[in-house]
Amino acid sequence: MLAVRNGADYLPRTLEAIAAQSVTPERVVAVDARSTDASRAHVATAGVRLVDAPPTAAYGDAIRVGVDALPAREEDEWLWLLAHDALPHPGALEAMLGTAETSPSVAVVGPKVMRAAEPDTFAEYGETLTPFGRSVRLHDGELDQGQHDGDSDALGVAESGVLVRRDVFEALGGFDPALPSVDAGLDLGVRARLAGHRVALQPAARVRRAGGPEHFRLRRVSDARRTRIVRAAQLHRRLAYAPVLAVPFHWLALLPLALVRSVAHVLAKRPGSIPAEWAAAAAAAVRIGRVVRARSRIRRTRVAAWRDLRGLRVTWRALREHRQRVGDDVDQNARVADERVGFVEGAALWVAALAVVVGVLVLAPLVGAGALTGGALLPLDGSVAGLWADATWGVRDGVGDVVGPADGFALLVAALGSIVPWAPSAAVIVLLLASAPLSAVTAWAFVRSITTSRWMPTVGAAVWAFAPTLLLSVHEGRLGAIVAHVLLPVAAGCALGAARSWRATGGAALAIAGIVACAPSLLPAVLVCWLAVAARDWRSPRVLLAVVPALLLVGPTVAWQWIAGSPLAALADPGAALASEPATPLQLLLGMPEADLGGVGLVAGALALDARWIAAVLAAPLLAMAVAAPFLRLRALVPIGVAVLGLATAVAQTHVAVAADGTETVTLWAGSGVSLLLLGLLAAATRTASVLDLRSGVPVSLVALAAALGAAPVVVLGVLTPALEPAPERALPAFVVADAASEPGVGTLVVTPLDDGAIAVRIERGAGGTLTDASTLVSTSAVGPGAAELATVAGDLVAGGGDVEAALDGWSVRYVLLADGDATLGDVAEASLAERAGLDEIGDTAFGMLWQRDVAAAQPEPVAPTAWVLLAAQLLAVAVAIVLALPSARRGARTRSRRAKTMKDWG
Numbered sequence: 001m002l003a004v005r006n007g008a009d010y011l012p013r014t015l016e017a018i019a020a021q022s023v024t025p026e027r028v029v030a031v032d033a034r035s036t037d038a039s040r041a042h043v044a045t046a047g048v049r050l051v052d053a054p055p056t057a058a059y060g061d062a063i064r065v066g067v068d069a070l071p072a073r074e075e076d077e078w079l080w081l082l083a084h085d086a087l088p089h090p091g092a093l094e095a096m097l098g099t100a101e102t103s104p105s106v107a108v109v110g111p112k113v114m115r116a117a118e119p120d121t122f123a124e125y126g127e128t129l130t131p132f133g134r135s136v137r138l139h140d141g142e143l144d145q146g147q148h149d150g151d152s153d154a155l156g157v158a159e160s161g162v163l164v165r166r167d168v169f170e171a172l173g174g175f176d177p178a179l180p181s182v183d184a185g186l187d188l189g190v191r192a193r194l195a196g197h198r199v200a201l202q203p204a205a206r207v208r209r210a211g212g213p214e215h216f217r218l219r220r221v222s223d224a225r226r227t228r229i230v231r232a233a234q235l236h237r238r239l240a241y242a243p244v245l246a247v248p249f250h251w252l253a254l255l256p257l258a259l260v261r262s263v264a265h266v267l268a269k270r271p272g273s274i275p276a277e278w279a280a281a282a283a284a285a286v287r288i289g290r291v292v293r294a295r296s297r298i299r300r301t302r303v304a305a306w307r308d309l310r311g312l313r314v315t316w317r318a319l320r321e322h323r324q325r326v327g328d329d330v331d332q333n334a335r336v337a338d339e340r341v342g343f344v345e346g347a348a349l350w351v352a353a354l355a356v357v358v359g360v361l362v363l364a365p366l367v368g369a370g371a372l373t374g375g376a377l378l379p380l381d382g383s384v385a386g387l388w389a390d391a392t393w394g395v396r397d398g399v400g401d402v403v404g405p406a407d408g409f410a411l412l413v414a415a416l417g418s419i420v421p422w423a424p425s426a427a428v429i430v431l432l433l434a435s436a437p438l439s440a441v442t443a444w445a446f447v448r449s450i451t452t453s454r455w456m457p458t459v460g461a462a463v464w465a466f467a468p469t470l471l472l473s474v475h476e477g478r479l480g481a482i483v484a485h486v487l488l489p490v491a492a493g494c495a496l497g498a499a500r501s502w503r504a505t506g507g508a509a510l511a512i513a514g515i516v517a518c519a520p521s522l523l524p525a526v527l528v529c530w531l532a533v534a535a536r537d538w539r540s541p542r543v544l545l546a547v548v549p550a551l552l553l554v555g556p557t558v559a560w561q562w563i564a565g566s567p568l569a570a571l572a573d574p575g576a577a578l579a580s581e582p583a584t585p586l587q588l589l590l591g592m593p594e595a596d597l598g599g600v601g602l603v604a605g606a607l608a609l610d611a612r613w614i615a616a617v618l619a620a621p622l623l624a625m626a627v628a629a630p631f632l633r634l635r636a637l638v639p640i641g642v643a644v645l646g647l648a649t650a651v652a653q654t655h656v657a658v659a660a661d662g663t664e665t666v667t668l669w670a671g672s673g674v675s676l677l678l679l680g681l682l683a684a685a686t687r688t689a690s691v692l693d694l695r696s697g698v699p700v701s702l703v704a705l706a707a708a709l710g711a712a713p714v715v716v717l718g719v720l721t722p723a724l725e726p727a728p729e730r731a732l733p734a735f736v737v738a739d740a741a742s743e744p745g746v747g748t749l750v751v752t753p754l755d756d757g758a759i760a761v762r763i764e765r766g767a768g769g770t771l772t773d774a775s776t777l778v779s780t781s782a783v784g785p786g787a788a789e790l791a792t793v794a795g796d797l798v799a800g801g802g803d804v805e806a807a808l809d810g811w812s813v814r815y816v817l818l819a820d821g822d823a824t825l826g827d828v829a830e831a832s833l834a835e836r837a838g839l840d841e842i843g844d845t846a847f848g849m850l851w852q853r854d855v856a857a858a859q860p861e862p863v864a865p866t867a868w869v870l871l872a873a874q875l876l877a878v879a880v881a882i883v884l885a886l887p888s889a890r891r892g893a894r895t896r897s898r899r900a901k902t903m904k905d906w907g
Contacts, residue, residue, distance in 0.1 A: 003053075003062035005033035005216055007084025008042060015046045017087050023094040025080060031066035033057040033217070039084065058180030059083055059159065059216040067166075067174060077166040085210035086160045087116065095204035096163040107168040107197035108189055110157020111205035112144065120144050123209050126154035126201055127186040128314045133238050135183050135230075136314055149203040155312040156189030157199060161207035164188070168197055173297045176240075178290040181213035183233040190241070193309055195301040228276035235284035240294035241306070251288070254281045266883055271502065348444045348458045355436035355465040358711050362474050362718035363432060369726035371425035372432075376578040377477030378771040379727045380417045380424040387414035387424060390772035393556075393867035397778045398747065398763025399786030399811060404560045408517030408553030409480055409574030410772045411874060425727070428771075432474050435482045440465035446489035447686050456689040459700050460682050462707040463622060464489065467678055468591055468598045469671040471714035476723045478669060479771075480518035480574045485675045487511040487518075492642075492679060495530070498546050499537035505546055506884025513549035513878065519672035520554055520776075521571040521656070525649045529642065549877040556870060560777065569658040569780035573669050575771060577661040577779045582654035583670060589647060590619040591678060591710070593671035599717030618710045621702040625685035636687040643680025649673035659779040666779075731768025733845035735852075736815050740766040745858035747813040751794055753821035753829060761794035763811055765858070798825075800832035812858035819848040 002018070004011060018028060030043045034055035043050050053065040063081055078100065080093060088111070096109040113124040125148060126138035135156075139148055159175065162185055172191045175184045189199040214221050214229050221229075235254065242250050258281035262274045343349055366372060371379040381387050391410045396402040416431065417424030443464030448457040464470070464485075473481040491511035497504035512530070516523045527547075534543045554570070561570040581595035592598055597611050604611035626643065629636035650673025657665040689700055730737045732748055740746050744766040752760040789807055796802030797816070816839060818829055830849055833839060839851040 001063055001066045001079055001081050002028060002030045002048070002084065003033070003059050003066070003082070003216065004030050004035060004039050004043065004084045005057070005062070006035045006037045006039060008035070008037040008039045010085040010087070010210055011039050011042045014082065014084055014087055015042065015048065017090070018082070019046070020090050021088070021093045022091050023097060025093065029066050029069065031057075031062040031069075033062050056217070059213050060175035060177065060180040060184045062216075064174045064177075067169065070166075073166055073170070078163055079166050079169055080163050081160065082207075083160040083209070083213070083216055085116070085215070086113075087208040088161065089206040089208075092161070092205040092207055093163070096202045099200050099202045100163065100165070103198065103200060105198045106200045107165045107195075108157060108192050108199040109163040109202050109205075110154065110185070110199070111161045111163075111202055111207045113158045113161055114144070114206055114208045116208045116210040119208055123212075124158045126151060127156035127158075127189070128312060129155060129186070129190075130314055130319060131316060133241060134234055135186050135237075136319065138314075146203075151201050151203070153312065154189065154199055154201050155193065155309060156186030157201065158207075158209075159185030159188070159213055160209060161205075162188075164192075165197075168192060168195070171195070172301055176236075176294055176297070178236045178240075178287070178294060179233050181216060182229050183237060184213060187237060190309070191298055191301065193312070194298060194304050194306070196303045222272075223270070224272045224276040227270070227273040228280050231277060231280035232283055235280060236287075236291065236294070239284065239288075239291040240298065244295075247291075251285065254285050257281070343441075343444060347455075348440065348461050351444075351458055351461045351465060352437040352440040354708070355440045356433070358466065358471070358715060359433045359436040359474065361715045362471055363722075363724070364719055365722045366429075366724055366726060369429065370423065371727035372429060372477060372724045373727040374725045375475075375477035375723040376573070376575040377428070377479065377724060378576050378769060378774060379731070380413065380428060381770045381772060382424070382767070384414075384418050384421045384424065386770070387417045387772060390414070390770070392871050393864060396775040397781075397786075398765060399784075399790050401784030401786040402775070402777050402781050404775075404777045405556035405870070406772070407557055407574045407776050408513070408520075408874075410775075411553060411871075412483070412514060412517055413479070413772055428479065431479070431482065432477070435470060435474055435486060436465045438486050439467075439470055442486055442489040443682070446493040447682065449493050450683060451686045451690045453686065453689045453700075455697075455700055456686050459689075459704045459707075460686060462704045463678070463682055466707045466711035467675070468710055468714055469593050469674040469678065471711060471718075472593060472598045473669075473671055475714060475718045476578060476580075478573070478575065478578070478671065481669055481671045481675070482518075484515045484519035484522060484672050487514045488675055488679050491515055491526075492683075495533050495543075495546060498533070498543045499540035502542065502884050503886070505542045506881045506886070508546040509549045509881035510878070510885055512547055513553050513881070516550045517553045518574065519669075520557070521573065521653050521668045522649065522672050522676065523554065523558075523571065525645050525673070525676055526550070528645060549874075549881050552874045552877045557776065561780070564781070566658070566780060566782075568656060569776070571656065571668060572659045572776040572780045574774070574776055576774045577659045577666045578669075579661055579664050579666045580669070582667050583650075585647070585651050587615070588650040588654070588670060588674055588677070589623075590615045591674055593650070593669065593674045597713070599713030599715075602716050602720065603713045614713075618706045621699060621706045622681055622685055625688045625699050625703060626681040627684075629684040629687040629691075632691040633687055636684050639680045639683035639687065641680070643677050643684065646673055646676030646678070646680055649676055659776065661779075728846075732764060733815075733817065733842075733847050733850050735842055735845070735850060736817075737767045739814070743857035745812060746815070747811055747858060748815040748817055749794075749797075749808065749811075749813045750817045750819055751797065751829060752819040753798075753825035755822050757822075757825060759794055759798055759821075759825070759829070761790060763790070763813060797836070798829040798832055800835065805838055808853065809855050812855055814853050814855050814857065815842075816851040816853070817845075817848055818850075 018025065028048045029051060030048045031051045031053050032040055032043065033053040051066050051069045053062045057065065092111055096111060099109050100106055115121045115123045120143055122139045122142050122144055124137050124140055128136050128138055130136060138154065172188065172195060176187050179187050192199055214226065239247055239250055258278050261277050265271060265273045265277060360367060373379055381390065391406045391414045393405050394403065396404060416427045420427045440461040444457045444461040447460030470482065470485045473485065491508055494504045494507035494511060498508045512526060516526055530547055537543050558570040561567055583592055583595050587595065587597065592615055597615050600614050601611045604614050630640055650670040653668035653670040653673050657667045659666040685703065736748050746766065748764045750762050750764055754760055793804045793807045796804050816833060818826065818833060833851055834841060838853055842850040842852055
């Protein structure tokens with residue numbers, strides 16, 4: 001019995017193989033499911049009887065039509081069932097008939113089904129069931145070396161190539177119509193066993209098969225479609241085989257199980273299988289009539305108990321051992337494909353250890369502090385609830401002029417502080433200390449993914465961990481730039497693999513979100529790189545998903561600034577505004593984000609040398625290797641393009657001033673642009689090392705040495721002139737802090753006399769400002785009516801005139817603090833405040849003179865529902881990216897091809 005459907009590519013050889021059998025079949029019947037190719041002509045040429053089947057017939061349906069068309073059954077008649085793509089060995093039929101003749105109890109005989117493209121590799125040889133009813137192929141993908149020739153009995157066999165006694169086949173009702181392809185042979189074997197017959201294996205019979213039974217009707221079967229077919233077959237068998245009292249419970253569990261398995265598909269990086277999972281569950285739920293008919297067929301022929309099949313079912317222990325063997329094979333394949341030196345063997349661990357030492361030295365005067373302040377850093381809120389409250393939409397300044405979204409950076413800081421809820425600021429200190437070794441790890445992993453060079457990953461770790469732009473960021477407390485530097489290699493490595501891996505998509509999404517939230521000025525460059533990758537992999541929608549979390553984190557701020565008429569303000573650096581002298585383009589090219597060359601001037605002065613020459617010597621080895629790359633391999637222009645984009649970004653950052661620190665304008669921090677420049681140079685230098693191979697030892701060593709020496713100036717700078725300092729126990733006087741503990745909305749007007757005769761004024765809420773309070777919406781906003789009125793009130797307080805009570809009441813200002821500053825102006829202000837009615841003097845504090853007013857504290861504004869929706873959407877996007885980025889069990893030989901593709905992409 002030969003089932004045919006559009007099998008013209010295989011049919012001539014199959015018909016020839018049937019005719020060449022050592023035992024000729026008595027008759028050959030071809031059942032054609034209305035083929036549209038030359039299949040019918042091949043059948044007619046062979047002189048075989050042709051029977052028509054419906055065009056939608058699957059393999060089992062076609063076999064059923066053919067059996068119904070046979071003449072009356074004769075005694076001891078056997079059916080040999082084949083599909084058009086099954087190519088039997090000349091002795092296959094004789095071997096299976098020999099098994100049937102020597103074993104009268106055998107009613108079903110299965111051959112070794114081998115792969116058409118790999119004749120020595122099993123496609124299927126025996127099937128069984130797990131204790132929960134999932135079908136398992138006993139031997140699939142193994143090389144046939146005769147190791148299983150002793151196997152004689154099985155629970156089921158392949159449906160194509162099987163030899164079955166006709167009277168048994170008809171008594172059992174043939175293949176189950178609900179299982180037209182997958183599991184059809186297994187189900188037939190189970191029912192034959194329950195009817196008291198044996199199912200045997202014949203190792204001497206071989207049949208080569210070009211595809212599974214699902215390919216009979218479907219020429220192309222996606223992973224999702226196969227999931228649906230296999231799951232639908234499993235659910236049908238579960239309902240058909242279960243005890244009658246358990247069937248309702250299995251039916252009720254169909255949809256809940258689909259939900260649980262959908263989560264499992266997400267964790268296993270198979271999101272495309274989720275619709276298939278639900279479709280299979282829904283089909284099983286509504287097609288209960290098929291289950292009733294299947295149970296009726298089993299009940300009509302069953303003579304054996306289900307427990308009699310227990311010995312043929314695979315145990316959990318055997319299944320676990322089988323999976324372990326498969327896992328060991330996968331790991332072995334991965335090791336063969338990945339012969340490069342590891343993190344420890346390649347001395348990268350020593351680089352990370354040295355990076356820890358360097359990180360500690362840069363912050364040497366501050367080690368042991370509970371919280372840090374100064375530079376671009378402020379302490380964190382003492383409560384996790386306060387951190388997350390600052391991450392929602394709300395009032396961002398003390399006078400109510402600015403109401404808008406929180407920076408994406410605030411969300412990341414809240415997550416960071418939540419790791420150590422009893423001391424959130426400690427998490428910031430740990431991140432500062434760990435940034436250099438973390439950078440070593442991420443750069444090592446990235447470089448290792450684009451090269452087979454033995455030592456270049458370790459050199460890359462040194463270049464990235466000891467980069468002046470990172471160490472200067474640590475020195476000045478630029479937390480956002482630090483996170484962006486650590487994540488850039490992760491984003492680069494994952495983005496290139498996003499089109500081929502859900503795990504890479506999740507990793508890229510997390511890294512890109514962290515980069516643009518912590519260094520918004522990199523957003524244009526990141527979008528350019530993302531568009532380039534998306535254009536290259538335009539057939540894969542996964543790349544598009546990699547920027548969704550980033551857009552949700554920074555999109556609200558970008559939209560708010562755009563509506564406010566200042567779109568460039570969305571690029572402002574998060575954290576406290578900190579001005580620095582912009583570097584020249586040449587200094588940026590040398591890897592120095594500040595004009596003072598990051599401590600090189602201090603070292604140069606001590607050695608009586610020109611600081612510019614020292615910076616040039618330190619940068620020369622890496623620049624030389626990077627510039628040589630395009631001449632050795634043209635595709636190295638890709639990383640050179642990334643380096644040019646980074647340099648252009650850094651130069652633009654030095655010319656964009658959108659924030660202010662008091663009366664001083666603050667340009668964007670160029671360090672993040674320099675980090676992108678360094679990433680491109682590192683990738684290009686890696687290409688040079690790969691091409692030179694063994695001859696790259698000297699230049700690679702020079703790059704590593706220059707990187708290590710480049711850390712020394714920043715270490716000297718950190719020891720001699722630290723930019724950070726231990727944060728005081730309180731940001732405001734103890735009297736205010738104690739009051740704020742019960743009334744967080746209490747306001748404190750802080751007036752600071754400046755040396756130039758001006759005064760600085762701000763309103764602090766609660767116990768004082770924190771890192772998440774330092775919103776870029778405030779630092780970049782124009783002077784609003786509330787701020788203008790605040791300046792007028794401060795002037796009246798200092799000068800001793802004007803009615804300020806109504807304004808202070810409106811802002812719920814209960815305390816007025818005259819901070820230490822210019823002595824002359826301070827004395828004038830103190831005298832004016834002392835004489836003003838309504839102010840009760842509390843006295844001198846460590847922060848200055850303090851006065852109190854009688855006013856109710858401000859009530860916290862309720863968080864709008866839309867703010868919670870926005871926060872939930874942001875957290876959901878990040879959570880989905882984390883799930884996608886989690887390791888998957890599906891690894892194996894694809895490691896080599898993926899890494900080769902990544903290496904090719906980077907030139």
